[in-house]
Amino acid sequence: MALWKPDPTFYPSPRMAMEAPQEKFGYVGTLNVGNGKPDAMCTIDLDPASPTYGQVLHTLSLPHTGDELHHFGWNACSSALCPAAPHPHLERRYLIIPTLRSSRIYVVDTKPDPHHPRLVKTIEPEEVLKRSGYSRPHTVHCGPDAIYISAMGSANHGGKGPGGIFLLDHHTFDILGQWEIDRGPQVLAYDFWWHINHDVAVTSEWGTPDLFEDGVRLEDIVNRRFGHHLHFWDLRRRRHVQAVDLGSENQMVLELRPAHNPMKTYGFAGVVVNVTDLSSSIWVWHRDNGAWQATKVITIPAQPADASQLPDALKPLGAVPPLVTDIDLSLDDKFLYVSCWGTGEFRQYDVSDPFNPKLTGTVQLGGVTRKGAHPKGGVLSGGPQMVEISRDGKRVYVTNSLYSTWDDQFYPGLKGWLVKINADPNGGMTADPDFYMEFGDARPHQVRLEGGDASTDSFCYP
Amino acid sequence: MPQQILSAIPDSLGPWLLLLGFGIYHGINPGMGWLFALALGLQQQSGRAVLAALPPIALGHAISLVMTAVLLGIVGAFLPLDTLRLLTAGILLVFGIYKLLTYYRHPRWVGMQVSGRDLIGWSFLMSTAHGAGLILAPVLIGISEASELTSHGSHSEHIASLALNTSGISSAWGLAIGFHTIVMLLTMTAIAWIVYRKVGLSILRSSWINFDLIWAGALLFVGGIALWSAL
Numbered sequence: 001m002a003l004w005k006p007d008p009t010f011y012p013s014p015r016m017a018m019e020a021p022q023e024k025f026g027y028v029g030t031l032n033v034g035n036g037k038p039d040a041m042c043t044i045d046l047d048p049a050s051p052t053y054g055q056v057l058h059t060l061s062l063p064h065t066g067d068e069l070h071h072f073g074w075n076a077c078s079s080a081l082c083p084a085a086p087h088p089h090l091e092r093r094y095l096i097i098p099t100l101r102s103s104r105i106y107v108v109d110t111k112p113d114p115h116h117p118r119l120v121k122t123i124e125p126e127e128v129l130k131r132s133g134y135s136r137p138h139t140v141h142c143g144p145d146a147i148y149i150s151a152m153g154s155a156n157h158g159g160k161g162p163g164g165i166f167l168l169d170h171h172t173f174d175i176l177g178q179w180e181i182d183r184g185p186q187v188l189a190y191d192f193w194w195h196i197n198h199d200v201a202v203t204s205e206w207g208t209p210d211l212f213e214d215g216v217r218l219e220d221i222v223n224r225r226f227g228h229h230l231h232f233w234d235l236r237r238r239r240h241v242q243a244v245d246l247g248s249e250n251q252m253v254l255e256l257r258p259a260h261n262p263m264k265t266y267g268f269a270g271v272v273v274n275v276t277d278l279s280s281s282i283w284v285w286h287r288d289n290g291a292w293q294a295t296k297v298i299t300i301p302a303q304p305a306d307a308s309q310l311p312d313a314l315k316p317l318g319a320v321p322p323l324v325t326d327i328d329l330s331l332d333d334k335f336l337y338v339s340c341w342g343t344g345e346f347r348q349y350d351v352s353d354p355f356n357p358k359l360t361g362t363v364q365l366g367g368v369t370r371k372g373a374h375p376k377g378g379v380l381s382g383g384p385q386m387v388e389i390s391r392d393g394k395r396v397y398v399t400n401s402l403y404s405t406w407d408d409q410f411y412p413g414l415k416g417w418l419v420k421i422n423a424d425p426n427g428g429m430t431a432d433p434d435f436y437m438e439f440g441d442a443r444p445h446q447v448r449l450e451g452g453d454a455s456t457d458s459f460c461y462p
Numbered sequence: 463m464p465q466q467i468l469s470a471i472p473d474s475l476g477p478w479l480l481l482l483g484f485g486i487y488h489g490i491n492p493g494m495g496w497l498f499a500l501a502l503g504l505q506q507q508s509g510r511a512v513l514a515a516l517p518p519i520a521l522g523h524a525i526s527l528v529m530t531a532v533l534l535g536i537v538g539a540f541l542p543l544d545t546l547r548l549l550t551a552g553i554l555l556v557f558g559i560y561k562l563l564t565y566y567r568h569p570r571w572v573g574m575q576v577s578g579r580d581l582i583g584w585s586f587l588m589s590t591a592h593g594a595g596l597i598l599a600p601v602l603i604g605i606s607e608a609s610e611l612t613s614h615g616s617h618s619e620h621i622a623s624l625a626l627n628t629s630g631i632s633s634a635w636g637l638a639i640g641f642h643t644i645v646m647l648l649t650m651t652a653i654a655w656i657v658y659r660k661v662g663l664s665i666l667r668s669s670w671i672n673f674d675l676i677w678a679g680a681l682l683f684v685g686g687i688a689l690w691s692a693l
Contacts, residue, residue: 002565006670012663081666083498086598089672171566197505199573203660236573263505356536460574461663462504 004046006088008378010078012461013329014260017078020391023449024050025057025115027095028418029069030442033404037442038062039069041097041108044437045117045419047201054420054435057115058252059177060108068101068404073140074456075107075147075170076374079196082144082460090170095448096147098137100403101213103128105137105149107173107369114450122174122416129155131175132166136209139191142456146170146441148179150192152209159210163189165203180233182437184240188227192253194235196260196445197456201233202285204253204269205315210453218316221275226251230269230285232292244294249275253283257329257336257455263462267356268336269294270327278302278317278323280337284354300324303343309369313409323410325402328387335423337358337396339384342410343367346384346398348429360427365419366400368410374419377436382407382414389423389445389454396421396429399441416443465524475602481642487680488523488594489649491673492666495519495585496654503658505574512654518578520647522585523594527639530595531602535631538624546624547692550599554685558594561678568674592644592674597681598642598689605638606631 011017024047031039043058048090062069075094080087095117097106105128107121126337129135134151141148147168154161164186165179180186188205195202206212211220220226228251230244244254250271258267266286282298302319314320323342329335329351336357338347344367349357353453364372366380373379382400389396399418401407406413420432437444448456488494493634499519503512572580589595606624625632654685658664 004672004675006667008667010667012666015666016663053660081573081670082573083492083501084572084576085568086493087566087568088666088670089566089674125619197501197574263507356682358503458662460501 003089003091003105006081007076007091009092010081010088011457012078012081012459014333014459015133015298016455017333017391017395017452018461020451022392022395023451023453025389026388026397026447026449027074027110027117028399028444028447029097030416030439030444031067031401031404033408034344035441036065036129038065039067039099040442041069041117042444043096043117054437058117058435060117060119062106062119064102064104066102067104067214069097069445070100070261070403071139072097072448073147074142074448074452075173075257077452078143078457078459079142079144082196085099085145085310092452094173096140096149096168096173096375098149099217100136100138101153103135105168121171123175124368126174131177134164135179137395140460141193142170142174144145144196146176147173148192148398150203151208157198157383159208159213161187161189161208163187163208165189165192177248179238180240181238182240184231185231185233185243186240188229190227190253193256193258193267194458195258195262195265197233197266197460198265199236200232200265201235201269202256202258203231203233204256205229205252206229206252212374212403213405213445216313221251221273224248227253228271229253230292230294242292244285245290246294248272248283251275254325255327257327259333260329260454260459261333261462262459264333267296267353268327268329268354270324270338272325273321278321280322280340282324282327282336282357286354288314295355298338298349300338300340300347303369305369310410311368311410314368321382325385328389328395328396328455329392330369330389332348332393335393335427339387339398341383341385342404344370344372344380344383348427349425350427361423361429363421363429363431364432365398374417374431374436377417377419377438380417382411382417386446388449390449390450391454393454394423394426396451398421399444401445404443409441414443415440418444418447477601477608477638478641479603481598481638482645484597485642485645488648489646490653492670492678493550493673494523494646494650495656496586497666498581498584498649500654500658501574502576502637503654506574509655511659513651514578515581516647516650518655519585519650520579520643522582522587523589523646524639525569525582526589527588527595527598529590531635531639533598534602534630535624535635538603539576539628543607543624544692548602549667549690550603551685551688551692554593554596554599554681555690557596558678558681558685560591561674561681563618564673566676592677595679597684599685600636602635602638605634608634664677
């Protein structure tokens with residue numbers, strides 16, 4: 001455990017992290033649905049010079065079934081260098097893996113052999129609920145002082161809220177308890193991140209577990225029961241500061257991507273669907289004279305389609321909504337990648353000027369009606385979903401599973417895949433014709449890259 | 463009185479060298495202050511902000527040391543000096559073992575938006591939690607012995623208790639803490655400025671050795687020496 005020098009994967013600034021060596025492997029969580037098999041953490045070979053490039057090196061099957069792996073994260077990252085509570089001699093070593101359906105937390109050790117990680121700790125659902133006050137843990141972020149985990153539901157009210165954030169000790173991985181001291185009007189939860197140098201946390205809203213666990217119901221969207229707010233918090237004092245309403249027609253505010261540059265106080269949020277026209281949108285939050293605001297900067301329209309081409313869930317709509325379910329921002333804050341899981345479009349925007357994004361690239365990967373083909377993998381099922389960008393911004397990894405019950409509604413019979421996109425530093429991108437990983441019935445979700453990626457680390461130095 | 467104390471320095475250089483050494487050590491350790499000042503300066507893009515953050519950090523450190531000294535003085539007034547030295551050595555050893563096992567633990571307080579008062583409090587907390595004052599306790603006892611010897615002439619017997627000459631001891635300790643803190647402040651200032659203007663942040667990756675582990679070793683080392691000299 002004791003390191004003499006800081007973990008070499010910790011970087012003071014995003015600019016320095018971009019010069020990190022290219023990742024040689026990564027981890028992807030895969031879920032199994034209805035086939036009696038447990039979910040797994042797969043080690044994948046990302047080294048083009050390796051004979052097993054683009055293959056699964058190892059599959060760590062977890063001990064339970066029905067967990068539903070979703071997001072996961074590292075125990076420690078570059079925020080360990082932050083000056084108020086520095087602990088630079090921690091290792092980026094353990095994967096913290098919450099399970100969205102069963103409310104477990106697995107801790108996996110990636111050393112001594114990073115290709116063969118081992119399960120070293122399981123926090124059972126009873127303990128998660130009892131000690132955190134929450135259920136359905138979701139997003140993990142390595143903070144300067146603890147591991148932060150968001151959760152979708154309350155521990156005590158079945159599938160209801162409030163969801164929120166709890167803390168995990170980053171030495172023992174014991175649950176420290178609820179993070180919020182004053183949650184204000186916030187009930188719904190989903191993603192969270194922060195402007196760490198400004199003591200600001202941001203959270204978003206999906207919905208309570210009873211709204212999503214058994215599949216999405218159109219009437220819940222039409223009746224605007226999903227979340228449509230951004231919440232801003234005092235990160236230091238753990239208090240709610242301000243809620244920004246994006247308008248109730250904007251249902252499901254999911255991924256939050258604050259600027260990596262710690263001097264900045266803007267970021268991007270994705271909205272899944274607008275109930276009036278089925279479009280998806282990207283918003284920029286920003287601070288003006290001390291008050292937070294959000295401005296819609298990208299609108300992606302729905303594509304009309306014949307009902308015969310549509311799965312049952314979409315037949316009443318007569319169109320394919322783009323369904324922006326994940327977005328990711330490169331470490332230089334220059335390119336925003338947007339997954340349109342419904343239409344199958346994967347988009348790249350130049351967001352150097354966050355208020356005037358320019359569409360610089362599009363790759364078609366599957367889609368409900370378009371079913372875009374991959375040069376190596378052929379016709380793809382599903383659509384682009386989770387996005388992970390390498391630290392240098394040149395490679396982007398995309399998987400196609402969203403959430404088990406929703407996968408089944410929009411893409412019955414979905415076959416899991418992971419593709420690699422080569423990104424041009426000057427804008428533009430293409431699917432790597434030599435890289436295509438198929439997972440069959442297993443559904444890949446989040447990818448984490450060796451040494452860090454663009455949605456893990458936060459930096460205290462510009 | 464200050465002249466008498468100063469004249470005692472050449473006779474007992476040891477404690478002052480230790481004060482100097484620990485001052486430099488606290489100054490170099492990024493976790494004790496200069497890195498915080500640097501980060502605030504980088505965030506505000508202002509060299510002045512780097513320099514402005516350092517005096518409150520030094521002040522918080524000094525307050526922690528004064529608190530330890532006051533505690534030592536109070537306990538010392540009621541205990542024979544030999545017992546006090548044994549007690550100090552014992553506490554240092556126990557605390558050193560504790561830090562050896564938990565060297566990676568630090569107080570968690572404040573964020574990055576801090577006032578001068580926050581910085582004083584932060585530095586006080588860091589210094590106190592890491593036993594910055596505790597490690598100086600044997601040094602302070604040594605200095606009080608020296609000042610006693612000076613004020614009572616050149617008899618060679620050890621003093622029996624700290625209660626004998628309160629004003630002499632407190633000014634000697636004040637000088638000691640002031641000296642240590644100024645050394646720390648100067649070291650912090652030099653490093654923060656050099657990193658801010660010349661070296662850059664890459665030094666954090668290359669040269670941030672495990673000061674916490676060294677510190678645990680230092681506590682044990684000083685505790686061991688103190689125990690050996692007390693027995």
